[in-house]
Amino acid sequence: MPGPLALIAEITHRCPLHCVYCSNPLQMTAAQRELATEDWVRVFQQAAKLGVLHLHLTGGEPLARPDLTELVAAASHSGLYGNLITSGLGMTGTRLQELVGAGLDHIQLSFQDARADSADWIAGAKAHARKLELSRIIRQQRIAFTVNLVVHRQNLDRLEETIRFLETLQPDRMEIAHVQYYGWALENRAALMPTREQVDKSLLVVAEAQKRNAGKIRIDSVAPDYYARYPKACMGGWGRQLVLIDPAGFALPCHAAGVIPGLNFDNVKDCSLEWIWKESPAFQKFRGEDWMPEPCRSCDRRKEDFGGCRCQAMLLLGNAAATDPACHLSPDHQVMEDALRATQAQTLIAQPASADSFRGFEQSAQGWWNYRVNPMGK
Amino acid sequence: MARPQDASLPRLAVGCKWAPLENSEAEFDATIEATVLFPEGAVRVQGTGRAILELCDGRRSMLEIVAELQKQYILVNPVRIREEADQFLEKLQEKRIVDY
Numbered sequence: 001m002p003g004p005l006a007l008i009a010e011i012t013h014r015c016p017l018h019c020v021y022c023s024n025p026l027q028m029t030a031a032q033r034e035l036a037t038e039d040w041v042r043v044f045q046q047a048a049k050l051g052v053l054h055l056h057l058t059g060g061e062p063l064a065r066p067d068l069t070e071l072v073a074a075a076s077h078s079g080l081y082g083n084l085i086t087s088g089l090g091m092t093g094t095r096l097q098e099l100v101g102a103g104l105d106h107i108q109l110s111f112q113d114a115r116a117d118s119a120d121w122i123a124g125a126k127a128h129a130r131k132l133e134l135s136r137i138i139r140q141q142r143i144a145f146t147v148n149l150v151v152h153r154q155n156l157d158r159l160e161e162t163i164r165f166l167e168t169l170q171p172d173r174m175e176i177a178h179v180q181y182y183g184w185a186l187e188n189r190a191a192l193m194p195t196r197e198q199v200d201k202s203l204l205v206v207a208e209a210q211k212r213n214a215g216k217i218r219i220d221s222v223a224p225d226y227y228a229r230y231p232k233a234c235m236g237g238w239g240r241q242l243v244l245i246d247p248a249g250f251a252l253p254c255h256a257a258g259v260i261p262g263l264n265f266d267n268v269k270d271c272s273l274e275w276i277w278k279e280s281p282a283f284q285k286f287r288g289e290d291w292m293p294e295p296c297r298s299c300d301r302r303k304e305d306f307g308g309c310r311c312q313a314m315l316l317l318g319n320a321a322a323t324d325p326a327c328h329l330s331p332d333h334q335v336m337e338d339a340l341r342a343t344q345a346q347t348l349i350a351q352p353a354s355a356d357s358f359r360g361f362e363q364s365a366q367g368w369w370n371y372r373v374n375p376m377g378k
Numbered sequence: 379m380a381r382p383q384d385a386s387l388p389r390l391a392v393g394c395k396w397a398p399l400e401n402s403e404a405e406f407d408a409t410i411e412a413t414v415l416f417p418e419g420a421v422r423v424q425g426t427g428r429a430i431l432e433l434c435d436g437r438r439s440m441l442e443i444v445a446e447l448q449k450q451y452i453l454v455n456p457v458r459i460r461e462e463a464d465q466f467l468e469k470l471q472e473k474r475i476v477d478y
Contacts (some may be wrong), residue, residue, distance in 0.1 A: 005420075053397055053413070053415055053420050054415065054418070054420075079397070079398040081395070081397075081415040083417065083418075105393050105395065105415075105417075106393045106417045108417075142392055143392065143393060144391075144392050144393020144394070144416075144417045145393075146417055146418075172391070172392065172393060172417070172474055173417055173418075173474065214472060215471060215472050215474075217474075218473065218474045220418070
């Protein structure tokens, strides 16, 4: 069996931002339970041996770990391609220089909006101005630079303006991703789900931007699966391409896999990554086609989308082994259509509030958002 | 973006690099597949593709690269070599894997 292509290392769940669509689980890992430096270093070596090419350092906010430079150096020594996915908070010119010196190849900086008030309102923190400053610092270093924008009902109408703003930051790459409804995003789905009209328009805006920036900025986009006819090939298929390790060392086939009951995730403190990938029951559970129900089992697309997302089937249908309801062939597709109908009927309008603290944002958004909180002690 | 010029200095773009070869001791052999890593992806190259890309070190000009290739592929028409190298590099430039 081929090894994984990429390792997603969620090195901490701590984060100065409180984004309403955070993909972290609702139950987060406390700082005291985070893996030690030497555990991560061992995992990176095992990953490289197993054939992993890319390492994605993410969180939470990975800069919250004081040993980040050490981790980047270890990954680089193992031959992994190092990518840092960050909000930018906690970065300084000196720290960035250290990270690049340690062998970091790529930095991915998140933006919430082109406008500071909306951006800070979504993030639950005064962060936008800091990100602007940081993108100038990044361009002074020799490192690939991606800006990432998550889009949803509250910012999609300004997509053109936002993309043009992001162009001025001169990234090498831009990622425009629709919210995926897991974790905190699912909690906030009613206010985040775009209308069909918004989605259709956004596809045109992105296509235009791709044309305008051809050869200068590579623009990748992630479509919203609630509006698709077929499900996404989540994580490239269960246990086929990616492995995610959470802050405490548990290895998961996907960010959200913790929501599936009855799965026992093994920990890199107890087992080798190779064993986890090849032998562990959790990674084998939905690998291949034996678990598939109809209509997937006899569908031509089963080798393309692998039945869609197991976690979405769990979250929306209560059955992880069902066809992803995003597929129009799913007998339960109705639940998606019901969610979309509810969206079209709503008349919510964004009302960005300014505040200086998370408490302030939380108070001004009462009844609006469930802001992602920070992990509690054990 | 235009095709590479005679004096262009093609090189891997920032954030793009060769993956370590499994047998790094082996002599250069273009028939063996090698991998270039870039943000969020990887591309495997072999044969002429690998031979061209290995020469793109940011120091050799396009003219020098084509001259090198002519030594390696002695039976191929030089005009065709240049044409193929141009097309290949232009495609990679659009993907932001190569700069020149």
